[in-house]
Amino acid sequence: MNCIICGVxxxxxxxxxxxxLSAYINLKEAYNEWKKAMDITWQEYLKKVIxxxxxxxxxxxxxxxxxxxxxx
Amino acid sequence: MITEKPTAAKRIADALNEKGTPVKHEEHGITxxxxxxxxxxxxxxxxxxxxYSVAQEGKGWTYPIFQTKWVPSYxxxxxxxxxxxxxxxxxKLSREAKNFISATDxxxxxxxxxxxxxxxxxxxxxxxxAQRMKFSTLxxxxxxxxxxxxSPTLDWELIEAGRTRHExxxxxxxxxxxxxxxxxxxxxxxxxxxxTGRVQGPTLAFIAEREKKIRSFVPKPFWxxxxxxxxxxxxxxxxxxxxxxxxxxEAEKVINECNNRVGAVSQIQTRKTLQKPPVPLDIxxxxxxxxxxxxxxxxxxxxxAEQLYLDALISYPRxxxxxxxxxIDVHAILKSLSNIEEYSQMARELLSKEKLVPTxxxxxxLAHPPIHPTGxxxxxxxxxxxxxxxxxxxxxxxxxxxxxxxxxxxxxEITINGHLFHLRGSRIxxxxxxxxxxxxxxxxxxxxxxxxxxxxxxxxxxELVDKYTTAPPRYNPxxxxxxxxxxxxxxxxxxxxxxDTLYSRGYITGERxxxxxxxxSVINILSKYCPKVLSVELTRELExxxxxxxxxxxxxxxxxxxxxxxxxxxxxxxKLKEKVIGQGLSEALASLRREKSxxxxxxxxxxxxxxxxxxxxxxxxxxxCSNYWTKKCxxxxxxPQEGDIETTGENCQYCGFPMVRIRRxxxxxxxxxxxxxxxxxxxxxxxxxxxxx
Numbered sequence: 001m002n003c004i005i006c007g008v009x010x011x012x013x014x015x016x017x018x019x020x021l022s023a024y025i026n027l028k029e030a031y032n033e034w035k036k037a038m039d040i041t042w043q044e045y046l047k048k049v050i051x052x053x054x055x056x057x058x059x060x061x062x063x064x065x066x067x068x069x070x071x072x
Numbered sequence: 073m074i075t076e077k078p079t080a081a082k083r084i085a086d087a088l089n090e091k092g093t094p095v096k097h098e099e100h101g102i103t104x105x106x107x108x109x110x111x112x113x114x115x116x117x118x119x120x121x122x123x124y125s126v127a128q129e130g131k132g133w134t135y136p137i138f139q140t141k142w143v144p145s146y147x148x149x150x151x152x153x154x155x156x157x158x159x160x161x162x163x164k165l166s167r168e169a170k171n172f173i174s175a176t177d178x179x180x181x182x183x184x185x186x187x188x189x190x191x192x193x194x195x196x197x198x199x200x201x202a203q204r205m206k207f208s209t210l211x212x213x214x215x216x217x218x219x220x221x222x223s224p225t226l227d228w229e230l231i232e233a234g235r236t237r238h239e240x241x242x243x244x245x246x247x248x249x250x251x252x253x254x255x256x257x258x259x260x261x262x263x264x265x266x267x268t269g270r271v272q273g274p275t276l277a278f279i280a281e282r283e284k285k286i287r288s289f290v291p292k293p294f295w296x297x298x299x300x301x302x303x304x305x306x307x308x309x310x311x312x313x314x315x316x317x318x319x320x321x322e323a324e325k326v327i328n329e330c331n332n333r334v335g336a337v338s339q340i341q342t343r344k345t346l347q348k349p350p351v352p353l354d355i356x357x358x359x360x361x362x363x364x365x366x367x368x369x370x371x372x373x374x375x376x377a378e379q380l381y382l383d384a385l386i387s388y389p390r391x392x393x394x395x396x397x398x399x400i401d402v403h404a405i406l407k408s409l410s411n412i413e414e415y416s417q418m419a420r421e422l423l424s425k426e427k428l429v430p431t432x433x434x435x436x437x438l439a440h441p442p443i444h445p446t447g448x449x450x451x452x453x454x455x456x457x458x459x460x461x462x463x464x465x466x467x468x469x470x471x472x473x474x475x476x477x478x479x480x481x482x483x484x485e486i487t488i489n490g491h492l493f494h495l496r497g498s499r500i501x502x503x504x505x506x507x508x509x510x511x512x513x514x515x516x517x518x519x520x521x522x523x524x525x526x527x528x529x530x531x532x533x534x535e536l537v538d539k540y541t542t543a544p545p546r547y548n549p550x551x552x553x554x555x556x557x558x559x560x561x562x563x564x565x566x567x568x569x570x571x572d573t574l575y576s577r578g579y580i581t582g583e584r585x586x587x588x589x590x591x592x593s594v595i596n597i598l599s600k601y602c603p604k605v606l607s608v609e610l611t612r613e614l615e616x617x618x619x620x621x622x623x624x625x626x627x628x629x630x631x632x633x634x635x636x637x638x639x640x641x642x643x644x645x646x647k648l649k650e651k652v653i654g655q656g657l658s659e660a661l662a663s664l665r666r667e668k669s670x671x672x673x674x675x676x677x678x679x680x681x682x683x684x685x686x687x688x689x690x691x692x693x694x695x696x697c698s699n700y701w702t703k704k705c706x707x708x709x710x711x712p713q714e715g716d717i718e719t720t721g722e723n724c725q726y727c728g729f730p731m732v733r734i735r736r737x738x739x740x741x742x743x744x745x746x747x748x749x750x751x752x753x754x755x756x757x758x759x760x761x762x763x764x765x
Contacts, residue, residue, distance in 0.1 A: 023288040030290035037293050038320040049290060054542045056289035 005061050016062075023058040027066075042072060073116045073205070074162070074186050076176040078103060079382040080210060081118035084175055087215035088114065100157040104165065109219065115169070117162050119176070123155045124188035126242040135250040136643045138636050140239050142188060159193050166194035172202040174226055175218075178439055179390055180622075181565055183227050184234030190226075202226050208391075208439075209446040210384040213401075232628045233621040237563075240614060240635045245269040247639060248605060251646040252594070252657060259654030264661060266594065267577055270611050271562040271570050273598060276579055277606040278555055279547055280595040283587040289543035295323035295536055299330065299493055301486065302532040303521050313492040316539075326491055327536050335488035335529040347477045349505035351394045351433030352442030353468050355564045356557050358389070358461075361468075363550035365512050366460050367583075370553045370568035376461045377443065384448045386465050390565050391440035394433025400441055402428050402473065408447035409466060418470050418508050430472040444469045467509050474505025482520050486529050495520060546584040561611045578664065589667065593660030601649045602642045610638060671695055671719045671746065672730035677705035682730060682746070684717060695732075695746055709746050715739075726753030 001010045003017035010017050016024055027049070034045050046067040049055050055063070066072070075081040085094040085105035094105035094116070104117040125148040129139035144159050145152035166172075172194065174186035183204075190198045204227050207218035249267040257263055268276070297312035317323040351357070358377060359370040368376070377389035396402075403423065410419035422428060433442075445466045454462055477500060484495040497520035500506065506513055547555070549571050556567045574580045579591030587595075598605050614635055620626040646653065671682040680699030685708075687694065692713060699705035711717060715736035720743055722731050729747035745751045 019284070019288065022284070023290075026288050026290045030292055033292050033318075037318055052291050052540055054289065054291040054540050056285075056287040056543060058287045059290050 005065055019058050020062050023056065023062045026056075027059055027062060043067065073114055073173040073175045074189050075116060075118045076182055076185055077120060077382060078118040080175070080177075081105060081116045083210045083382070083384055084215050085116040087210075087212040088116075088219055099161050099164075102157055102161040104161070114173075115165060116175075117165055118158070119162070119185055119189055120155060120158050122181075122185055122188070123159055123162075124192055125149060125152070126238050128246070133250070133254075135247045135254070135647075136640065137246060137250075138243060140242060142192060144192070159189075162189055163193040166198060169194070169198070170201070172198050173205050173222065174202055175205040175207075177388060177390075178204075178206045178208065178227075179388075179565070180230050180234040180237065180563075181390075183230040184238065187226060187231040187234070199226065206439075208441055209387040210382065211446045211448055214446075229622050229624055233618055236621055236628045236631050237618050239632060240618070241270055243632075243635065244639060245272075247643055248273070248646075251643060251650075252597075252653065255646070255650040255654035256657040256661075257654070258650055260658040260661075262658065262661070264657075265577065266657065267573065268594065268598065268605060269570075270614060271556070271566065272573060273605045274559070274561055274608040274611050275552065275556055275570055276574055276591060276595055277599070277608075278559075279552065279574070279580060279585060280587055280592060282544060282547055283592070286543040286546065291540035291542065292318075293320070294318050294539050294541065295320060296539055297323065297326055297330075297534065298537050299488075299534040300532040301335070301493075301495065302530050303523070306521065307532055308495055308520070310486060310493040310495055313494065323536055327534055330488045330491055330531065330534050333489045333531070335486045335493065335531065337484055337523050337525050337527045337529060338487045338492075339485040340523065340525055341483045341485075343481045343483075344501065345479050345481060347479060347504070347506075349431045349471050349474045349476065350468065350509065351431050352396055352444065352472050353465060354392050354394050354433070354435050354437070354442055355390050356392075356553065357394070358443055358464070359553055359568065360550050361464060361512060362461060363548070363553075365464070366457075368457070368461075369549045369571070371572050372457075373461065374568050376457050377465075380458055380462055380465070383450070384446055385450060385462060387442075387444050387446060388440045389443050391437050391443055392435055392564050393437035393440055393442045394435040395442065396430045396432070396444070396472075397441055400444065401447075402430075405445060405447035405469070406473075408449065409445060409470075411449060414463075415466055415470065422470060422473050425473075428473050464512060467512065470508035471505040474508050475502070477504035477506045478502040484520065484523055488529075488531065546586065548584055552585065559608055559612070560615060561608060563615075589660045589663045590657075593656055597653050597656045601653060602645050604638075604642050614638075668718060671732060672723075674699065674705055674707055675729050675747075676707040680705050680707075682707075684711070709749065711746070712744075724751060724753060727751045 001012070001014065002008065003010050003020055004015050005020045006017060008017040014021055031042065031045055034040055046063045049063045050060055050067065073084065075084055081104065085107050088109045089107035091108055094107045097104050097106065102118070104115060107114050107116060123145055124142045125145045126140050127143045127148045128137050129141045144155060146156040172190055174183065174190070176182035176186040190202055204223040204225070205218045206223065207214045245267065248269060252266040252268065253263065256266065294316040296316065299310040299312065301308045301310050312326065317326070355374065359373045362368040362373040363370065374389065377386065380386045381389050406419045406423050409415045410423065443465055450462070480499055480501050482497040486493045486495060497518040499517045499519060552571050553567050556562050562570055578588055579594060580586065581588055595606070604610055617626055617631045617634060621628060621631060669684040671684070674680040674682050674697040677697060677699050680697040682695050683698055684693055685696045686692070694708050694710050696708040697705040700708065711732070712734055715734045717732050717734055720731040720733050723729065724731055724745035724747065727745065727747050729745055729751065731743050731745055733741050733743050735741040745753060
């Protein structure tokens with residue numbers, strides 16, 4: 001399979017390549033901390049992450065994809 | 073007598089000659105000198121760094137290759153053509169010599185240079201007739217001292233360690249690099265200079281690890297309280313006792329409870345701290361300071377320091393020592409420095425001290441003292457870069473003999489409705505060593521008003537500030553150098569060069585280091601198919617073994633055999649996986665080329681992207697819009713035909729068109745607006761050297 005974000009070969013059964021998969025894990029983990037810090041929905045969270053200049057490139061690409069596709 | 077460089081030959085000849093001036097000769101463009109010392113005729117002949125290099129024994133551009141030989145550098149490397157005449161002249165002159173003296177720099181490389189010259193240019197028998205001269209500066213005093221205490225034989229431990237290092241590095245570098253180049257060639261038919269090596273691989277792996285952390289970083293929110301107090305009509309920023317508040321509601325609660333309230337001083341604490349002078353300069357610290365204050369890359373600093381050493385202005389720069397031995401004549405150096413107006417007062421002040429005791433660092437290098445001024449004064453005005461490094465070395469030298477500086481810190485606690493804030497100030501009470509090193513210290517003084525405990529404090533404003541955590545910082549040449557030093561990979565002489573290679577191979581880019589797709593690809597491939605090559609342990613083990621040669625605990629043969637045994641299975645694995653490796657590299661190169669040729673969005677159609685294209689008719693290159701092929705946009709502009717062109721990432725301040733940077737070999741890079749034919753910026757449209765005019 002190819003990564004749905006960058007097209008690079010992925011490990012079997014994964015939609016994401018190694019880099020975007022690690023970004024996905026970080027993004028999901030960080031959401032728990034964002035929720036503890038403030039009232040925020042998943043969609044709002046993704047928007048804030050996309051806008052933030054400190055966000056890593058792979059995370060931003062992934063967040064844009066998740067937001068556009070309305071995915072968790 | 074063989075010296076490492078022509079400048080050193082002249083200095084040594086001048087210092088040792090007892091009658092008149094040395095007799096100068098020139099042959100094939102090489103200058104050498106005849107001198108007389110203790111009634112003996114000595115001919116001082118220079119090398120020009122390494123005149124011999126490791127090369128492959130036998131033919132064939134393949135791998136694995138473990139058989140090596142030493143050949144003249146001009147044969148191994150076309151860029152070393154200038155070494156041919158040196159070898160020719162030394163070889164001819166050696167026939168008349170009765171004995172030989174190795175007067176190259178006293179380190180592994182220097183010993184190795186002289187050994188090769190003696191063995192291959194002067195003949196094997198010269199090795200048993202050779203003595204070693206040791207010195208740490210090129211001042212007359214040190215040269216004469218070195219000559220008067222010649223070692224009866226060559227420094228064999230250093231030579232063996234040097235030969236081993238060169239051979240192992242060559243074996244690792246050539247085999248691993250060829251494995252990558254040949255994999256790529258087999259898959260795509262394309263040739264590209266790719267490389268990795270014993271130290272290069274682990275260094276690149278560290279940079280890649282950081283890059284991955286940065287690219288997969290998710291910022292987390294936190295809040296800070298910005299409170300400003302109004303005291304005697306002046307505003308002071310108060311620090312909330314909790315620097316980061318991780319829950320927004322808690323931060324809002326603080327604001328609500330402090331808003332429109334008056335605080336009171338609850339405690340005043342003053343503390344005096346003693347700041348010891350800095351430790352003496354070893355090469356790593358000099359490179360680090362020069363990067364911090366002048367933005368000089370480590371290799372540039374080393375180059376400049378070597379020039380200053382050859383001019384006898386500073387001691388040998390590749391020193392790893394932070395401890396001054398008692399043999400350094402500090403008084404004489406200070407006395408001499410007092411003749412330079414800039415340092416005169418400071419040097420005199422130190423000379424008036426009863427006792428001069430330097431601070432000592434942890435690092436030790438028995439062969440050389442820390443980098444310090446020799447006491448020789450510049451004969452002519454120094455070039456700006458050289459002046460900066462000289463100044464840094466001199467001031468650091470003065471500072472290590474200075475008194476501790478004393479700083480007073482003041483911490484005022486202010487309580488506002490049960491919430492604790494701090495007001496911090498500090499000032500220098502005694503400058504001590506800092507007055508000598510002041511241009512290279514970043515320290516600020518904050519003077520606070522006189523306050524008493526219980527005094528009321530009025531708030532001017534208080535607000536909540538949204539903040540986010542940031543990714544770990546990118547490496548820069550200085551931090552990579554420090555990382556290599558901390559990880560004990562590479563040597564003080566080679567680290568800067570390895571960083572340069574990572575840039576020149578296109579694996580990393582920018583002063584704040586970014587990994588390129590090619591760099592990532594090399595790392596991904598190596599970590600997938602032969603992670604050992606990236607292992608810092610393997611490199612460290614080999615470093616350790618090579619150091620053991622210097623102390624006579626291991627032999628050259630043992631270490632080389634061990635290194636080859638470690639490398640053989642790695643190469644076998646690479647050979648088996650050539651196809652996938654080649655595929656990965658080929659994809660990365662294609663992506664790199666695409667990225668490099670893209671300049672930006674087309675300013676005319678605002679849709680297509682501007683890329684570097686080539687005319688089918690003339691093969692000349694130009695920048696054109698990608699929509700040209702669909703006939704939607706015909707924008708194109710001519711560009712220089714020579715040099716590498718890349719985007720600067722910025723737009724022209726006059727017309728808004730993208731700017732490009734042109735890099736030509738041995739020339740300063742310059743920036744250009746791609747709309748240079750019509751840009752209203754006129755003369756300013758071209759900005760040489762990347763600096764705005």
